[in-house]
Amino acid sequence: MALDEYAANADIIGRAEINDLEAILSVSNTDVDEAIHVVQDNADAIFTWDYEKGARPALNKLYEKAKRAQWNGETDLPWDTDVDLEKNAALQRLQFAGMQADVAGTPLEHFTEDDFIKLSIESDNWTLSQFMHGEQGALICTAKIVETVPWIDAKYYASTQVMDEARHVEVFAKYLQEKQNGYYPINAHLKMLLDDIINDSRWDMTYLGMQIMVEGLALAAFGFMQQMTPDPLLKQLLRYVMSDEARHVAFGVLSLKEYYAELSHAELRERQEFAFEAAIRMRDRFLQQEVWERMGIKPADILPLVLQDEGRGMFQQMLFSKIVPNCKKLGLLDAGEGWLRTKFTEMGVIQFEDWQDTGEEYESLQATG
Numbered sequence: 001m002a003l004d005e006y007a008a009n010a011d012i013i014g015r016a017e018i019n020d021l022e023a024i025l026s027v028s029n030t031d032v033d034e035a036i037h038v039v040q041d042n043a044d045a046i047f048t049w050d051y052e053k054g055a056r057p058a059l060n061k062l063y064e065k066a067k068r069a070q071w072n073g074e075t076d077l078p079w080d081t082d083v084d085l086e087k088n089a090a091l092q093r094l095q096f097a098g099m100q101a102d103v104a105g106t107p108l109e110h111f112t113e114d115d116f117i118k119l120s121i122e123s124d125n126w127t128l129s130q131f132m133h134g135e136q137g138a139l140i141c142t143a144k145i146v147e148t149v150p151w152i153d154a155k156y157y158a159s160t161q162v163m164d165e166a167r168h169v170e171v172f173a174k175y176l177q178e179k180q181n182g183y184y185p186i187n188a189h190l191k192m193l194l195d196d197i198i199n200d201s202r203w204d205m206t207y208l209g210m211q212i213m214v215e216g217l218a219l220a221a222f223g224f225m226q227q228m229t230p231d232p233l234l235k236q237l238l239r240y241v242m243s244d245e246a247r248h249v250a251f252g253v254l255s256l257k258e259y260y261a262e263l264s265h266a267e268l269r270e271r272q273e274f275a276f277e278a279a280i281r282m283r284d285r286f287l288q289q290e291v292w293e294r295m296g297i298k299p300a301d302i303l304p305l306v307l308q309d310e311g312r313g314m315f316q317q318m319l320f321s322k323i324v325p326n327c328k329k330l331g332l333l334d335a336g337e338g339w340l341r342t343k344f345t346e347m348g349v350i351q352f353e354d355w356q357d358t359g360e361e362y363e364s365l366q367a368t369g
Contacts, residue, residue, distance in 0.1 A: 032185040077237055119295055130184070131221070220318060
């Protein structure tokens with residue numbers, strides 16, 4: 001299969017160049033004041049009359065682990081912890097003091113220290129808000145997996161993940177409402193991706209989009225924030241969530257590895273293109289354009305400078321440290337003459353291909369059970 005048989009970038013992500021900033025910023029959330037968002041779910045609900053538990057031992061092991069590892073977001077976290085946003089933001093700035101760029105001649109040149117503290121607080125608020133929205137997407141997608149996956153062991157495990165995701169939405173919402181100052185609306189790029197995942201009728205696309213791509217990136221982002229935050233409550237919250245997320249990604253890897261081994265080249269090509277689209281959508285959302293707008297700065301004026309920052313680039317690349325090895329294990333990286341490998345190389349993330357995949361590492365990330 002030749003590379004030119006794949007859809008063009010414009011057909012997959014709506015623009016020819018993956019780094020076209022003007023096109024990225026043209027995507028916006030148009031219904032931020034609406035409390036309800038409806039997406040057409042085209043999937044069939046599948047019953048199975050094969051109730052043999054443990055026919056897929058690896059999935060059964062995950063299911064048993066998940067039953068033992070349940071935690072209570074209301075009682076297992078120290079919600080009485082006093083969270084001083086300004087103090088925590090100042091401590092975070094000190095961690096990166098040696099990496100802070102020269103802002104002379106930029107839209108930030110007149111920022112005071114208080115302005116930078118506020119920017120740090122808003123950035124954390126935005127990040128946690130998108131975590132919360134993404135977890136609701138995972139809640140809906142996992143409920144869909146229970147309906148659509150044909151194997152009883154997968155239905156059993158997915159039912160535990162529904163509970164996990166409800167708990168994640170709950171704790172992020174509680175933290176944002178009680179310890180932060182409310183939350184940001186969902187980012188438009190994340191919203192587009194979640195809509196696409198839910199709208200697709202094929203059960204494996206729900207796995208690929210949510211379990212492998214969204215949850216894989218979230219696992220890396222949670223780990224980064226968990227290491228950087230000085231807030232002990234948030235550290236523990238993220239540690240508990242990560243322990244669940246590692247199982248969720250492993251669930252996706254284990255389920256799809258079996259299924260993808262039977263797909264044709266044309267079917268794998270569709271999955272490669274979907275994985276690439278998901279990767280770009282998730283990368284685009286981390287530009288945090290809503291934060292800059294709230295700070296009174298036009299995103300188009302500041303983001304070209306942000307994109308040139310080496311530290312920021314390294315952070316964005318690290319977000320894919322879970323996704324790339326998982327795609328490799330699923331056979332997506334090199335199917336079709338390595339098209340997805342080429343795309344991940346263009347994105348600057350192919351260096352993670354030989355990192356440990358989540359199907360192997362999830363035990364080391366468990367915090368409970």
